Amino acid sequence: METIAKTDFVADLTKKSVDLSRWYTEVILKSQLADYWQIHGFQVLRPYGYALWENMQARLDARFKATGHRNVQFPLLMPESLLNQEAKHVEGFAPEVAWVTHAGKEELSERLAIRPTSEAIIMTMYSKWIESWRDLPMLLNQWCSVLRWEKSTRFFLRTSEFLWQEGHTAHRSAEEAQAETMRMLEIYRDFVENDLAIPVIVGQKSEAEKFAGAASTYTIESLMPDGQALQSATSHYFGDNFARAFNITFQDMDGERKFVHTTSWGLSWRAVGALIMVHGDDAGLIMPPKVAPTQVVIVPIRGDDATVVEAVARAEESLRGAFRIEVDRSDRTPGWKFNEHEMRGVPLRIEIGPRDAKNTQAVIVRRDTREKAIVAESALATEVGRLLDAIHQNLFERARTFRDAHVTEADSLVALTTGLKANPGFVIGHWCGKAECERAVKEQTGATIRCIPFDFQNGPGRCVIDGAASEKRAIFARAY
């Protein structure tokens, strides 16, 4: 992570439109979402950042519980031998694993991996817990942090330790496990689009890009302002790969012993990085209303005026409970507060001065459009609710319009390369399915196949790379 000198004034914020990368780091530090830690690639999540994560967590957790999933806490550490049990899995993760070799003064007899993900841990317990079809499906989820040692890091998007949730389920049949994989993918799409206001493309990963150990991996991909893709959540179907590696069988209704079929799915604080990049502007963050730590900030103008004090108290009273509000009674100037709360991305600001107090009205300012309106005190709660919905809608539409303007089609490698340069974003093109073609694109353009989208298919064609017959189109993009 790049270190930025500490700055105290909003005015110092690098413009997003000038330098996205620098703006991104600065706005995170200035708004106090997160801070650096002494160990490379680690970050501290500060109260404002954690409040955002808590809101995201609550809304996602409610969806998991509504679909019958139950939370658990599995251990942080696993013996090396366990991680080695599924060959492709260990191949994928071992290079990033942090190893515990000593406890106190003693050297351990076998070194222990800090979980980079918990398949090997949870599958071990499944082999103990699952005995009959009555125990299935087993639908578990865990909120925790995991470690994957990274060299090139960036706040939220690539950190050596990250917060996430990982769901792990076991099923009687391949069909049921496949259906679960798709159900959770849809929950992610719904959450990211309807709560974070970020449009996504839904599809399947190529063999080269799938999760280590999975039979198939599905993804939701969002587009950042620089035209790079961000994988925002993934859902994996494992078939019976892990069941065979960890010997997880059950006695079915027909009396036969069978392998279970498993899935896993995860969303991490990368999604925080996505919403910062997608929605923010030159003045700072713009928080999507449904997860904003503070949805409304009330700023008194001439806060020492008794009529203002009373009007602010009335406004607070009418909003408290229904919305996450904050009243900034600090001794800073109103101008300073406006800048500060804009930088923090608070969706709505309410200003109340002596004239407003006298007229039993308030001024409401939208963060996204900066539109101002005068609203009668009596209509405040209704108007706030309406505006928060409108802001969500506008953020989503704005992001979709941008995204759609950055989806191009290509029918050759030249067109694909030119397309990525001329209009960085998602490029759709036919792909025959061969790994060499996928590699050729990566070598030539730096772009990877983000997914085989469920939409954007329009019948057979010719591979943009080698011209072979192709059944599917892929989405190519450079990615975070």
Place this chain on the structure above:
Amino acid sequence: METIAKTDFVADLTKKSVDLSRWYTEVILKSQLADYWQIHGFQVLRPYGYALWENMQARLDARFKATGHRNVQFPLLMPESLLNQEAKHVEGFAPEVAWVTHAGKEELSERLAIRPTSEAIIMTMYSKWIESWRDLPMLLNQWCSVLRWEKSTRFFLRTSEFLWQEGHTAHRSAEEAQAETMRMLEIYRDFVENDLAIPVIVGQKSEAEKFAGAASTYTIESLMPDGQALQSATSHYFGDNFARAFNITFQDMDGERKFVHTTSWGLSWRAVGALIMVHGDDAGLIMPPKVAPTQVVIVPIRGDDATVVEAVARAEESLRGAFRIEVDRSDRTPGWKFNEHEMRGVPLRIEIGPRDAKNTQAVIVRRDTREKAIVAESALATEVGRLLDAIHQNLFERARTFRDAHVTEADSLVALTTGLKANPGFVIGHWCGKAECERAVKEQTGATIRCIPFDFQNGPGRCVIDGAASEKRAIFARAY
């Protein structure tokens, strides 16, 4: 942790009255609160156990937020040099620390400690974040797991990894920090007594028993059925010890640069162990209603009878939302279900059979007293609410009566030793404050000073060990 052979029937449960230790382990495994992990001293928290922890967390977290604390997420790892920064702190924790020495294939230049507690991490950030009196108080809390390598372990009570919360605050003055320490101690007392139904003794730790690095440590101590004490939560006042070690200063209103005064306070899943031991009986767990994962289980009798199906649906409808309920529609016999849900400690059971359906009534059975009552359908919700309160009250009174019957007084070391043998529990006696007297008691009886209680003081006297003049009485007990 002792391994118990897997058993399928409640009838196999060792009686609590016969072998507390064995009962404790068995009931945790059978009720599926937790399970063993492959690494010694680590446990898996299963859905039923996690649901309990989630309820505890929610109620405690609400109290923290109501008193202005904000949640954060600090990193899992810290460089060894950082842990070494406060001399007494490292002396206390280093022997239990798990060390990360490698990442992927590379050896690290400095080994990293997995946090045994986060003072050293958080103080480092405080030294960066705190500049002026305006930044104070800083009131943070973190929910996470920490690692302290243990040799002799037991579910929940002593595990090498445990879930907890750790609050860390910084203040302008010693007085304010001291007040915060006491405020959080009172929140713990309120939570443990009023939500977990466990009576506690509140007091201060001796020098020998205080937290490594603290100026003073305060504790709430509960009593287990075998007469051993359990430290249920602690609150530490650090004075400016950590501020000096980590150079945390602020510019005060008078323009002077001063050291902050800090506190920390924690409650872990040991509290789960306490509520299992204190409330359970020969038939299994008894969950205190306020945190019970399931407060009411409805068991249909002749569940294939259409009138029963309808009556159960009506009962479910009238309780859903207001209480955490479960309807057991499985194909097990009612008798099996009664035993199972008793073993899991569900506070109330509602039985509805054909005759109940016909008479629009239900049978309610209390887990704690096994009292049965017939209740009209229309009064169900009211009665359930009343009974849950009554169960909480009864559990608390029962535990307090037991505790009070196990508090004895001693005026000599002989009386103390005899007292601990004749009636294991808390023994109160004068203590002059000398470490040798404290050690003598430990060597002779195995008991430690649990605290200098705020209550139970009755003026000056003579130390029970050496007869020296004493101003305070201490509480002695053997402890988990």
